[in-house]
Amino acid sequence: MLQRKIVLVVDQGTTGTRVALYDENGNPVPGGWAYREHTQIYPRPGWVEHNPLEIWEKVLVCMKEALDRSKVDPRDIAAIGVTNQRETIVVWDPRTGQPLYNAIVWQDRRTAPITDKLRENYFDVIYGKTGLVPDPYFSGSKIQWLLENVGTLRDKALKGEAVFGTIDSWIIWNLTKGSPNTLTPGRGGAHVTDYSNASRTMLFNIRRLEWDAELLELMGNIPEESLPLPRPSSEKEAYGYTGPELDGIFNGQKVPVTGDAGDQQAALFGQAGFEPGEVKCTYGTGNFILMNTGERVVKSENNLLSTVFYSLEQGRAVYALEGSVFITGAAIQWLRDGLKIIEVSPEVDPLAESADDTGGLYFVPAFTGLGAPYWDPYARGLIIGITRGTTRRHIARAVIESIAYLTRDVVEAMEKDTASRIRSLKADGGASRSDVLLQFQADILGVDVIRPLVRETTSLGAAFLAGLAVGVWGSLEEIRKTWKAERVFKPAMDPEKRERLYRGWKAAVARALNWAREVPWAYGYGT
Structure with a gap:
């Protein structure tokens, strides 16, 4: 009997985590989803944090529930894709997997004094290399704040005892923790990010597709070795394979993690x-x-x-x-x-x-x-x-x-x-x-507005990226054929x-x- 080709997606958002299963036709698997919210932490006015361990616990719960509800055999899971709230930053010890501070969320404004100075003195440099304007929204100033305000964190980062990453990196590291087959041996798990997430940090040269030494220096001499390895959004080599902690969920199957993209980029990909x-x-x-x-x-x-x-x-x-x-x-x-x-x-x-x-x-x-x-x-x-x-x-x-x-x-x-x-x-x-809303949108734009049949396009986009890497879909054109419109709103004004x-x-x-x-x-x- 031919095995079904199912892709599992972890869609980790600002308020909660959703896990969803998609089949080879780009359709959600019946019953194959689960969602859990996590705690919003507000230590001071303008500060917003999440507990990284709580987020990971919700990922585990949602994966198990989605598989149990759908009755999908773990042997049918071809790959895992990840999509995420983009600019939120996590720091953890790669030896133990323990976070060294709460995740600082993209909404957090504590780094405004840092980015005000960057905007005043280095606007053209930062915008020219990253395509971004200096703002607390992005991740680089959050890492600078952590290095300057959390105990001996800088020394730990220089010794390899502290690593940074956006939420996708944190999830992929935990998915692959303890696996011998990752792109970053010696880091405990795959310490990677994709180019789309890296491009939201204010540290990444989007033309050269690499961390930029000048930007790392401008933002408080961030050690490059503490940052994840930037990779394509669809990774044929696999970022890594599920580790021992996931054996109980996948019945001992070692599932490749092959797709990664920020949530908004994943949504455009899911829209073909x-x-x-x-x-x-x-x-x-x-x-x-x-x-x-x-x-x-x-x-x-x-x-x-x-x-x-x-x-x-x-x-x-x-x-x-x-x-x-x-x-x-x-x-x-x-x-x-x-x-x-x-x-x-x-x-x-x-x-x-x-x-x-x-x-x-x-x-x-x-x-x-x-x-x-x-x-x-x-x-x-x-x-x-x-x-x-x-x-x-x-x-x-x-x-x-x-x-x-x-x-x-x-x-x-x-x-x-x-x-x-x-x-x-x-x-x-x-x-x-x-x-x-969509009819008025078509009217005021003067163009067709198209609503897709599958509206969870963020997780669908991550599924497409992961599935491309392992042959669930053979090309972008094949993916395009799976995309279906539910309704087209035509301008009538x-x-x-x-x-x-x-x-x-x-x-x-x-x-x-x-x-x-x-x-x-x-x-x-x-x-």
């Missing part, structure tokens, strides 16, 4: 966005929009980031432009929890659809400032255009429309940077379930109306920008 110019938007708490730019690093003139999309071959990569919008789906939660005009989030759709339009109302969800392409931390949320006829229906519709407007802002920046017009937008993430509405949006944003500087006393910035 393999051609330059293809764009996806993940609609979540915020929106992440990525455009494939091929083997060309596009230097953005419109406040976007350049990043590695994926790599199938050592020393080569495909790149992307990325724009991050901070608050989108979170605004729907605010309607529920703050204004209480809906009881559960799905109620926003019928409420918004019950209004033909917003009645001239605009909502700018700048609760924590505005991200790409504005990058204004002093912007604040705004509702403008209220009249005596404004109702909660209009507010709900304005919130839905704001998500689409913010996405257009980023897409327009991408089009300017690449001097090209996008052909369509692929949508995924929780809010992509909303028909009213008159172009003149489209542009009139968008001009109104830009006018509303202009009034939200810089607000906290105008009234700093209201936000704790001074008197």
Whole structure:
């Protein structure tokens, strides 16, 4: 009997861990998933941490539960793929596997003084080599902070008693711990990362695809030997094989770990966005929009980031432009929890659809400032255009429309940077379930918006990368054939109306920008 070719994916996110199983047709295996949340730790205002051991424990629980529920024979698991919250950093002892500090999460702002100096003195150097702007969001300044603030950590790192890695590195190291067959013998497990995750550290030269000595020096002389080995996102040699701790889950099978990518890059891969110019938007708490730019690093003139999309071959990569919008789906939660005009989030759709339009109302969800392409931390949320006829229906519709407007802002920046017009937008993430949102998105962009049949595109992308390495799929073209659209939303709005509405949006944003500087006393910035 022919063995099934199943790929297991660990999708480790900011709030929880999901394990999912996919078959050779790119379909989720029935029952083959599990999810567990982990604790959010807030030691001080602006600090956000996770317990790395708790995350690993959740990975183990989810793997066992997914296999048990699906009744999949561990002998049918062809490979393991990993995808992850990208910029969160872990430090651990490779001899014992014990973390030496909590994971510092991408949301953490403690390193703002470090990145302020980097931005002031070395902006061009960092942006030119990494495609990133100096910001606490990225991993390099977190490592610098750890080296400068945690006991004898620097001495340990120099002696090989402390190693650093983003969450993918931590998970892969634990998956392969104790295995003799890894790409990094002597490290206890495979101490690796892929180019896409490395490109989010602010330490990685995205053109040369290696750690950059000058950047390591700028960020407090980080020892290169303490960092993971950068590798392609799909590794035919395997990063390593499952170690003894996993024998009970896989019945003694040694499963190769062969795929790794940051969550947003994995989502574009899961959307089969393999051609330059293809764009996806993940609609979540915020929106992440990525455009494939091929083997060309596009230097953005419109406040976007350049990043590695994926790599199938050592020393080569495909790149992307990325724009991050901070608050989108979170605004729907605010309607529920703050204004209480809906009881559960799905109620926003019928409420918004019950209004033909917003009645001239605009909502700018700048609760924590505005991200790409504005990058204004002093912007604040705004509702403008209220009249005596404004109702909660209009507010709900304005919130839905704001998500689409913010996405257009980023897409327009991408089009300017690449001097090209996008052909369509692929949508995924929780809010992509909303028909009213995706229809308005198609209307305000003037292009088709495509929702896939499998909406968990992040874990699917990691499955594709892992499966490519071991022959579950033979090529990108074969993967493309497995991808299926569930629905295509076509623009139906008159172009003149489209542009009139968008001009109104830009006018509303202009009034939200810089607000906290105008009234700093209201936000704790001074008197």
